[in-house]
Amino acid sequence: MNRLIQAAAFGISGIGAAISPAMADEWRLNNFLPETRPETAELEQFVEDVNGALAEGSEITLYSGGSLGLPNTDTLRFLPKGAVEMSLMWANYLGRDAPALSSVVVQGTIGSIEEFEKAIPTVRDIYEEEFADWGVSSVGYVAIPMLSVSVFCRDEPVRTLEDLKSKKLRVWARDQVETFTRLGVAAQIIPQEEMYVALKTGVVDCALYPALYAHTVSLQEVAKYASFLYPMASGPYVIGVATDKWDATDEATKAAITAAADDLWDRTNQYEDDFERELAAREKLGEEGVTWGEDFSDEDRALFVSSVTETWKMLAEEAGGNAPAYRERVLTALGR
Structure with a gap:
């Protein structure tokens, strides 16, 4: 004792x-x-x-x-x-x-x-x-x-959820792991301070990240292809x-x-210029060697949102306690 x-x-x-x-x-x-x-x-x-x-x-x-x-x-x-x-x-x-x-x-x-x-x-x-x-x-x-989240890949462009199924994807939160698992994509949480090395050494093939912040972690040095997947608040x-x-x-x-x-x-708490800053960030990344491909399709984004919605409900029910009530309060505020 x-x-x-x-x-x-x-x-x-x-x-x-x-x-x-x-x-x-x-x-x-x-x-x-x-x-x-x-x-x-x-x-x-x-x-x-x-x-x-x-x-x-x-x-x-x-x-x-x-x-x-x-x-x-x-x-x-x-x-x-x-x-x-x-x-x-x-x-x-x-x-x-x-x-x-x-x-x-x-x-x-x-x-x-x-x-x-x-x-x-x-x-x-x-x-x-x-x-x-x-x-x-x-x-x-x-x-x-209000961020625009893209899929950054090291060796080849990925522009569909189907192609993403053959890749190892870096994410930063459990809800993303659950969402992509539902879509058949192998996702793992890697802290942003370890993301550069993980991409460089092949621990992952692709990383989920906003273009707006890509320069802060030198992502353009280890990922040469990117395509927009979804907006994120x-x-x-x-x-x-x-x-x-x-x-x-x-x-x-x-x-x-x-x-x-x-x-x-x-x-x-100002959001009016977010998309313009996103486009400027993409342009700067393009000048440094990142090839911007076509966005993921509307159909793929709809599948992603459907998976996220299921994940949200599942996580709230799993957490129990106040979590389901918190989710309902946010849904009410959104008018859904």
């Missing part, structure tokens, strides 16, 4: 062992996104705004690209324990610990900006409720653009703080963080 207690104590303390203790007036913001992502630039502005409003000697420091060594899938474990004061979170990465979160917005089920704008307030409410149950307060949000990133930490924070600091977070949301 003593050995078990010692092991448990070591495990808990080990979560923050790689991070030196912070000063009482320093808040560390863990950001798993690469420094090259546009969302990271927005977080840098958020930090600058907060620090400008805080008293001298107090500050938030941003650590990007997973530089603190904290896995994004473990956020609900390390954040309430105080490994960092603040962290970016994405619900779709947290399904292992909080299954209901992964079925709030299943990627591919919302296919237009108009629909997504209807759903966002409900999605934010659900996130706030669910994270509160884990001892985490949602203090800010970063909107994710995602629930926003959440900036979380342990609830006990937030409750103990002075009102001036809370006000500075809240005001900067409101500005952050207003800056990122």
Whole structure:
């Protein structure tokens, strides 16, 4: 029993062992996104705004690209324990610990900006409720653009679901694994920081990824063919703080963080230029050697959406608890 207690104590303390203790007036913001992502630039502005409003000697420091060594899938474990004061979170990465979160917005089920704008307030409410149950307060949000997801392949173009069945496909979330499995495609989750090597060495033949962000991971160096498959709306990133930490924070600091977070949301919650930026990204990738093929057909996209819809229902029922009710709330917001 003593050995078990010692092991448990070591495990808990080990979560923050790689991070030196912070000063009482320093808040560390863990950001798993690469420094090259546009969302990271927005977080840098958020930090600058907060620090400008805080008293001298107090500050938030941003650590990007997973530089603190904290896995994004473990956020609900390390954040309430105080490994960092603040962290970016994405619900779709947290399904292992909080299954209901992964079925709030299943990627591919919302296919237009108009629909997504209807759903966002409900999605934010659900996130706030669910994270509160884990001892985490949602203090800010970063909107994710309406993305166009393409299939990037290393050796030859793939433009049909039938051809994709003979390939090994990289995806980034379980709902995608389930969706493609229904379609007869072998899909596996590979983190984006490992995707480059996985494509280069042939662990996978193709990767699902938005052209808008392809340069941030140098995807054009290892994938020479690409074709658009489906539009994707995602629930926003959440900036979380342990609830006990937030409750103990002075009102001036809370006000500075809240005001900067409101500005952050207003800056990122804009979707009018998303498609133009997507086309510009494709053009730039084409100049660097990526051959853009024809889009997947309307028939293939219809099959994909049908599979996603089945996956969404299955994941909600499997998760149980609040998940089916969350799904119904989002469907109601969408008017379906």
